Every structure is written in C-alpha cells, then in structure tokens.
Amino acid sequence: MQLGMIGLGRMGANLVRRAMRDGHECVVFDRNRDAVETLVGEGAVGVGSLAELKDKLTAPRAVWVMVPAGSITDSVIDELAETLDSGDIVIDGGNSYYRDDIRHAEQLAERGIRLLDCGTSGGVWGLERGYSLMIGGDADAVATVEPVFASLAPGVDAAERTPGRDGEPTPAEHGYLHCGPSGAGHFVKMVHNGIEYGMMAAISEGLNILHRANIGADDQASSDAETAPLAHPEYYRYDLDLAEVAEVWRRGSVIGSWLVDLTAAALVESPDLAKFAGRVSDSGEGRWTAIAAIEEGVPAPVITAALGSRFSSRNLDEFADKALSAMRKQFGGHDEKPAAGL
C-alpha cells in the first residue's frame, strides 16, 4: 500500500526502508532536503511540502509522522489538520505523551481525520529486527494500515511461539498490537519504556557491584575516617572480566535479554566504558510512567528509582547532598572529606 512519511531521521528513514522492502510505496518528506534525496535514491517518492505529499497519495491516505515529540509534533499535526481530507489517517509513531494523542485525535477528528498513536520500539536495529508496534485509536483505521504494520513488525518467526497459544497467530504474535482507543498505544509504549529503565538500571547496578568486587585488595588502612573500613576484605577480592560475564549471561540464564546482548557488545568495544562520562539522559517516558504510577496509586519503586538514578547521574541532587553535609557539620562538627578519601 501507499505510505506517507514525515520526518526522516534515524527512525523515520529506517521505517521507510523496511516498508519499501516489503513492497510498500513510500512518499517521504523532511525539512532536510538531503534526507529526502537519500531515500529517493533508495526508491522513495520525495516531496517538498505536505500539500505535495497529499497529492502523491491516494485517498484514504496514511501519513506516518516520525518527529520529535512535543512542540514539533504539535505543529505537524496542526498542519496536517489543515492539509488532509476527511477519511485520511495520521499515524504518530514518535514518543508522544499519550495525553497529547487524546488532544490531537480530537483536533483531527473535527476534520474527519483519524489519528493512530503508534509506540515504536526497536531503535537503530529495527530496520533488520523489525519494530514492536503498540497502537491506539480507531479499529477501522488500524485495519486500513495493517499491511504496513505487518511489514514493519518483526513477524511471527522472530520468536518461538508462547506455550499455550494455538490457532492462527494473533497480530501481537507478529509484533504489532491494537491496544485500545486513542492514547492506548503510547500508554503501553510509555510503560514499556518505564520497564526498560528498570531493566537497564538493574543490569547497570549489577555490573557496578561486579566492578567493585575487588576493593578488598585495596589498602584498608587508607580508607576514610568517616567510612568504616571493610570488616572482611577477603570477601571482595575478585578481579572480574565484565565483558566475559555479560557474554556468559547471554545463553541459558534467566536474565537473557536484548539489553544484556547490547551490554555484552558495549563491553567488547570498551571494557571499562571509558568513553562514557556517565551522564544519562531521559526523554520523557520514564517520567510519565512514574507519574502514571503515582496517579494510579501504584507503587513503582524500581521504575522510579531507575529514573532517579538518571537524574543523579546528571548531578541534579547536588543541592540535596550539600544540605546533608551541612546538617552533619551542624550536629557532629563533621567536615566533608576530600574526594581522594572515598
């Protein structure tokens, strides 16, 4: 089928490529002309405006928006509301807040245009592995775009069948799912990312414990007077090869996962991860998941702690730490120790 694509960054361009591999005709737009030309060179139809994009597509049109969430998505939706016709379908495949989907869907519905929100997981590997697609919105619109979803998804063969399932595989078994009404796709994707934060933090904390497993070999006498020395240094004398540890976890272990696979790859590239400073960004979904948990009254200590670790990696707890030192100084006369005396 025909698919319009707005936004040809890392994700958008690869979605187009994967769709074209399966025979879909893609009409592509980006403010960056070079990005358009690159995909034209690979078989896409390039356009220079949304009006032109509309003209190149046959109604009912399916237009995928793959731009940074927030104000940019807002303005593209505004423009599409003006440009497209009743019956057309907009798919927001970015990392939009699901509450924005509800607003955007209402805005487009006033023009008869249907919005599908599509949480798209897979990152830079999606071109080869396929994308996990979590979709919200009108069922008829989902049915119309289904051939594209099926092409972008990894397909049934990407995993062994879940025990207990039989009969014709469901769309979820192909790798795409109509989760519910507007916002449901991005809601599920949001929680997916919250889980991702938690998993990543679990792995990272574990690696850090392994990384420090040899501190018993350090001179205990030199340790900070404010920190009790190790009572049993003999229990912390393991000099571990983390790249090999991550590798052994890839086969047969309970924590086997794509994130462990990627960790193993990262540790092959750089066993001490020296090229990273450890300033970890967060892009919204983790925050929104934590807020959803709070509003639902659901404890989410792991996901929330994972989010907080990212904040503290960027030193956003500095003032709190200063306040702790100030209190210790007040009641105990304790001066801060210099950095050398960890």
Add this chain to the structure above:
Amino acid sequence: MQLGMIGLGRMGANLVRRAMRDGHECVVFDRNRDAVETLVGEGAVGVGSLAELKDKLTAPRAVWVMVPAGSITDSVIDELAETLDSGDIVIDGGNSYYRDDIRHAEQLAERGIRLLDCGTSGGVWGLERGYSLMIGGDADAVATVEPVFASLAPGVDAAERTPGRDGEPTPAEHGYLHCGPSGAGHFVKMVHNGIEYGMMAAISEGLNILHRANIGADDQASSDAETAPLAHPEYYRYDLDLAEVAEVWRRGSVIGSWLVDLTAAALVESPDLAKFAGRVSDSGEGRWTAIAAIEEGVPAPVITAALGSRFSSRNLDEFADKALSAMRKQFGGHDEKPAAGL
C-alpha cells in the same frame, strides 16, 4: 567423562539428563531412592551411599553437589571431605553463599580435594535450553571438568555472536565461564540473581500500571475522603489485554527477554493471575547482592527496592504501616479507612 551427582531434585536430575545426552556417564545419589531409580531407568548408574559413589568413579573424580544451600550443603561437604581422595573435584552447583565456598574450599583443600563453585542458571528449562554456568575455583580443576561444563551449557549456537567478537569462541560464548578463584562463580551468580530481581520487579510494576490503567472508569465520587480523587479520570480509561501486550513485547522491543517470554506464557495460562496470592519468596541471593552493594558502598536502589517489594508482598512491613497510621491518628486525628475505600 564420568560425573557423580549428589541431589536429584528438579535441577540435579535435569543436569544428569543433559550430561547423559552428550555421552557422559553419570553416577547418581539421592536420599530419595525413587529419584535414583528414575534416573537409573534413563541410563544413570545409581548408588546408595557416598562411599559407593566414590567406588563407581575413577580418580580424579568429579562430584557435582546439587542440594539446598546452607546446612545441607555443609553436611554433604563434610561427608565428601571424609570420603573422597586427594585430587578429586567437588562442584557445588547450588545457590550457596560465595562466602561459604571460600570456607568449604579451605576445608576440602586440607584433604587435597578441590572445590569448584558453579552458579547454575536456567531453571526447569535448562534441560532443553542449557544452563548458564558461572564457575569459581582452581583453573586446573575447571579444565578437568570442562567437557561436562560444555555439555551442560547452551552452546555457541544459542545466540547470535556479539558484534566485535571474532576468532575462536571463548567458553563464555558457549555458556560457561571461569570467573576467578573460589567464590567467584557464586559471586557472579549472586549478582545475576540480583539483576533478575530487578528485571522481574520492573516488568511486574509495569504490568501493574497497565492493570490499573482503567481506574478512570470507576466512580470517582466514591473514592476515599483521605485520597484525592483522580484529577483527570479521562487519562485512565484503558482496558488492556495484558497477555497480548506481553506478547507484542516479545518481538523487536527493547525489553525483549526470556522473562518477558515467561510472563507472556503465564498470562496466557491465567490472564488475571488469579491462581497466585502474590506472596513472593526470596531465597538468599537477592539479600546477599544487596548486602554486597552496601559493603562495597555502591548504590543499588533498583535491586534493593526489588528485594523490599518481596518482603512487603509477605506483609513484613505490617508493623511499620501500623506505626504510620498511629502517627497520622496522633497529629491529625485521622482514622484508618476501611479496605473498601481504597
């Protein structure tokens, strides 16, 4: 090669089966005679005592101990110290505390017997999938037992090769790793389980957020006077099919993992998980990982929170909760609300 196995529970019996499939000759012992007979029926040599087990094996013997960690392991090690000969090898494949390995290794070394500690991950699926093996102890002993480790491990083909690796696959790429001296294997396995706790909690928290995503459909007026009603019930009106959600995450998503696979299977069996009460056991490794983090001075908020969630699932925070209610009553005159008014 020949392998002795002591302990024929779920794990021990399957280790024997997998070893025999690859041609190893297994001499098996368990206090439970039926367990021995079952494996004899599958080709193992059954024995009725450790002395007999010793007699059936050719020196240097390799004896795998697969019994519950703690006092039972202690007594088996005691008995093996009396029974085996210098040069023999004991493999503790259970979930022993790595500090006990150090003690057991010293105890056995007095008799010239070598101890390998072998963290064994894979659960009831290991028979088919193979086991991830994390080994500590003497390198020569590891080399002697290597044919068995190689058979029990999943093998190179169980995962695609990690980018950046080339040449002959390392043992870790087969699924077994000599991590370091005594205790190193169980140390790495301990941290593996700590990560497992964190990952499991991340997934569970996420599912709980999805499970409650429809609370906006409840009558807000009836909500507890002590809990602010939802400011925006319209954002919590998703009635999600969790089995399908878990399924769609199995292909192409960032959180793709064996634990998500198992979650998907569990939700097919029981979409509301009604057969579980939610009392979650913990068996030591999570606690030990959290303690190691504390002793190393390493923050491990996710792993520690995951451990705490298990404690609170067993209501071990009850007195603390009562103290909170007591304080609220004291300063605000707040009475507890009955359970209906969540």
Add this chain to the structure above:
Amino acid sequence: MQLGMIGLGRMGANLVRRAMRDGHECVVFDRNRDAVETLVGEGAVGVGSLAELKDKLTAPRAVWVMVPAGSITDSVIDELAETLDSGDIVIDGGNSYYRDDIRHAEQLAERGIRLLDCGTSGGVWGLERGYSLMIGGDADAVATVEPVFASLAPGVDAAERTPGRDGEPTPAEHGYLHCGPSGAGHFVKMVHNGIEYGMMAAISEGLNILHRANIGADDQASSDAETAPLAHPEYYRYDLDLAEVAEVWRRGSVIGSWLVDLTAAALVESPDLAKFAGRVSDSGEGRWTAIAAIEEGVPAPVITAALGSRFSSRNLDEFADKALSAMRKQFGGHDEKPAAGL
C-alpha cells in the same frame, strides 16, 4: 480584626478558636448548623449563607476557606467570586494543589478579589501549639491579614532562636511566611508534607527493624524452604520495649522531633499498635511532591519510597506481586509458600 471562616471541621473550628483568643472577631459559616452553633456558643458570629457572611464583615473583607481540597474548594471559590466585592481577600487554608491556586487566583482577580493560599500545618494540636503558615499571593493582601496570621502562628517563643539570627524577628520566626506569588504557599506546604512522609517512613521502618529484632529466638528450622534461614540468629535476640525506646529518643537525640514525640505517645497508648490495621491513607501532597520532583528532574528517592509504602500498605501492589510469583513459577517451578511460612 474581623475574619470570616468557611468550613468548621476539625481544622476550621480550631483556627476560629485560636483567632478569637487573640481578640479577633470571627464570622463563621458551615453547612452543618451544629458546627456553627458550637462556635457561636464560644463567641463567634454565626451566619447561614455566604451572602450573610459578606454582610457581617466590613470591607475589605478577609474570608478564610477551610474545606476539603478539590471540587468542594472549587465550588466555594466559585460562589465567593460571585459574592464578594473587589478588594476583598480570600484565604485558602486547606490542602489545595498549588496549581489550583493559580487558577483560582486568576478567577478571583477578574472580580478584583485577591486570593492568598495558605498552607496550614499543625493538625489537631494547632489550637494549643499554633500553626505553621506558608503563604502565597499578593504582598498587600498578606499585610492586611497579617494580624490574623500572627495570632494563628505559634509565636517567637515557641522555639529558641536560630544561631546567627539577630535583630527584630522575621515573620518566619513567628511561624508564618509569605513565600511568594500565588501557589507559593501551597507549594512549600506540599514539600513540607513530602518531607513529613519521608520522616514518618524513616521512623516507621526503624521501629519495624526493632520490632523484629528478636527473630533469632524463633525456631530457625521451621523457616520457609524458599527463604534462607538466619545465618546468625544470635544477632537477633533483642526483645525491645518500643515505647521506652521512642521515649529515650525524645531528649538529646539527633532524631528528636514532634513526630517522635507523637510516636512515643502512640506507643504508650498501644505498645503493639494493635488497634491499627496498617492501611495508610494519602491525601495528595505526597503525590504532588513526587510529581514535582519528577518534573524538576530532581531525585527524591526517600519521599517517593515513602509514598510507595503507603500504596503498598493498601495492597495496591497485589497484581505486581502475583506477576512475580507467576514468573518464578514459570522459570523455576516454584510454588508460592503458604502464609504460615513467612
């Protein structure tokens, strides 16, 4: 000065009493006629409607609203916007969300009415101890109402002077503070309550650790097969008198605080807190503080964990716990243990 009071519950009635003790003339309204009559019996002027309340007060009027936050506050503000005159002042002393203050202030400003948001801490003891008042809004309006704030606050003598301060005591030293523009008062009060959650949880967790300090005296052999028995039961053989422990912390200790005072009182009443079930309510501020931390990108692990503990005290983590048990069953064949085997 004259003060109107709308809402004569536990807090509102005591505010009136404390104001009257200092000579202020109070005009009081509540839907509950008995509540009005009670205060009339103590010297207040009772009215039956907001219109009447307006008539009894001389412009510029000061009307304190002390009703449950949310929709009730909304409707009172709506009615006051219709009733009062330009130049009048409304004080919202309840636990309103500071974002609602901003909205209410704009709404009232259209009529020339000024809103002060006043976070009011002190609970049922405020009548005797005085209230800590955190105020947001227009400085002129604060100055107009200052005589009332000064009467309600505890006064300078309620605490020793902070070292380093000299000169005339500031309003904060009296116990009331103009924090900033609209919402600033409730923002500071919100964070105050977030801190309160954290402090309460710290005390409760500590008491729980003391409460369980005698578990080493239990029969270790009977412990759950899935939980490692205590390695050193000899370290957990303290049968502590918690009421006495809380009492000793009241004098000279670093954690000396009103919350410890109240805890000591609760433990005198009920040493085992048996009259509480441990279902802990939360009323909004804790959630809002946690959300503010997330939106600011600030880690708040303690406050957030304290909030989560309240959720789990109401069993809102049940589905997550079931999911954990389900996963354990899947990979390890582990059945849940019955409740007796904690």
Add this chain to the structure above:
Amino acid sequence: MQLGMIGLGRMGANLVRRAMRDGHECVVFDRNRDAVETLVGEGAVGVGSLAELKDKLTAPRAVWVMVPAGSITDSVIDELAETLDSGDIVIDGGNSYYRDDIRHAEQLAERGIRLLDCGTSGGVWGLERGYSLMIGGDADAVATVEPVFASLAPGVDAAERTPGRDGEPTPAEHGYLHCGPSGAGHFVKMVHNGIEYGMMAAISEGLNILHRANIGADDQASSDAETAPLAHPEYYRYDLDLAEVAEVWRRGSVIGSWLVDLTAAALVESPDLAKFAGRVSDSGEGRWTAIAAIEEGVPAPVITAALGSRFSSRNLDEFADKALSAMRKQFGGHDEKPAAGL
C-alpha cells in the same frame, strides 16, 4: 561517683565536662597529652596510662571508652581486659557495631569484667543539651553506673511529658534507657542513626525540590533534546528563600525537629550552602541498619535509599551510569549530552 574516660576527642571531652558539672570525679586518658592537660585544667584527674587510670579509680571501677569504632576499640578492649579487675565495668560509648559488643562482652566476661554498650546521641551539642543514651548489658552494671548516665542525659525537663504517662518518670524519660543484653544499646543506636539518615534525606530532598522550584523561569527552548522540556513552566516559577522556609517549619509544623533547627541554622550561615561540595560521608550505622533490615526480611526503602544517596554523592555509581549510557548508545545510537545541556 568516679568515672574513667579513655578518649578525649570532641565527644569524650564533653562527656567528661558534663559529668564533672554534676559532681562526678573524672580520671581521663588520651594518647594526646594536650587533650589530657586541657581537661586537667578544667578539674579532671589526668593519667598517662591505663594502669595509672586503674590505680586512680576505686573498685568496682567504671571506665568509659570513647574512641573510634573498629580496630581502635578492639585494641583498647584488649588492653582493658589485661588491666582491669573482676567486677569492674567498661562502657563502650562509641559507634561500635553491636556484633562487636557481643564479642567484646564475652572477652571481658572471661576476666569477670562487665561491658556496657552505650549508644550516645547528641553530637557536639550534647554538652549543653545532654545525651540520649541507649544502653545494653548487665542490669547490675547499669545500676552501678546509673548516676553517671543520669548526669549525662538531658533530664526529665528537656521535654514535655508524653501524654498517657504518669507516676515516677522512667529512666527513658530522663534520657537514658537500659535496652537489653549486650549489644542492645548499640542496636537501638544503630537504628536511631538509620532513622537519622532517612530524616536527613527527606529534608534534603525537599530542600532540593524547593531549590529548583524556579526552573520554569529558565529558557525552555535551550533544554536538552534528550530531555522533554517542561510541559508547564508556569508551575515552576517560585524563587524561594530557603532559610526563611526552614525557619517557618521550626514552629508548629508537623516536621518540627532538631534536624530542621540545624538546617535553618546552616541556611542562615550559607543560604546557598556554597561551602559544601556535597560529598556525604557515612560511618557505618546506616550500612548496618540496612543490613539488619535485609537479614530480618523487613523492607526499609527509605533508610536504604538514604544510604544509597550518600554513596552516589561520592560518585560511587559512576560505572553504573556509564553502563546506562553505553546501552542507550547501543540500542538508540544516543550520544551523551554535554554537561551544559542538563
């Protein structure tokens, strides 16, 4: 009565001063002769060795040890075991691990010497405020030393009586408590410090949230592409005076506490806490409390998070953070953002 004091640092010297004020005769020793001379100048009897200290005291002797916990305490206990007579009493007033008390008590009991472990809270202010004393060990020995405990404690008048108590005040109401057998005093003190960690962290987190309450005034457009900009900057436009906020919380609020008093003092000295770097030490009790919670199977999320925040204040999570960045780079091609782009 007579009291020997070993260790004349900040705490030891003030204990001597407070005991002497109440008429006790103090015999003091420290390796640092100047410290001895200073107290001799204030009325103490100085000695140059433990043997001399023994000679100056009448049996049964009471010798208070106030030296850094760990190996120094070990060696002093060793020496006292050799020096003192059967029937004498040693009081360990330092921050020893309660498990060491059990060992020390057994060691001294072999010589007929009794050990009291005495958790001593109060810091540098104890001289004036008195000390909160949590005592473990033999009841007869406690009775013998009681006059000293009573002098060091703050006394009944230091706080209003707890409602519900009547009759003769208990020792706890004076500020000292015999908690139980050996180790019980330091166990209770350990948990006290765990609570202290939690309270301090709660206050610090709250201050940090207030400190960042004005970020909505920043230019949102310049924010990091990896961090969603504030959806509602209008809600974060409060420029708060934290010294005044801490001050207003000192009177009448629910969080009123000595720690808030000290925080208020620190903020008067340095409103932006600029003289602190935010590297927060930990000295053992927090770690031990967290470990006790784990071994008891008790969730202690707040205390544990407070401990973890101290670790991360010293950047001990750096490798974990690098691992997170490495994973993000692997799956999403995300590069770390430079520090300017928080």
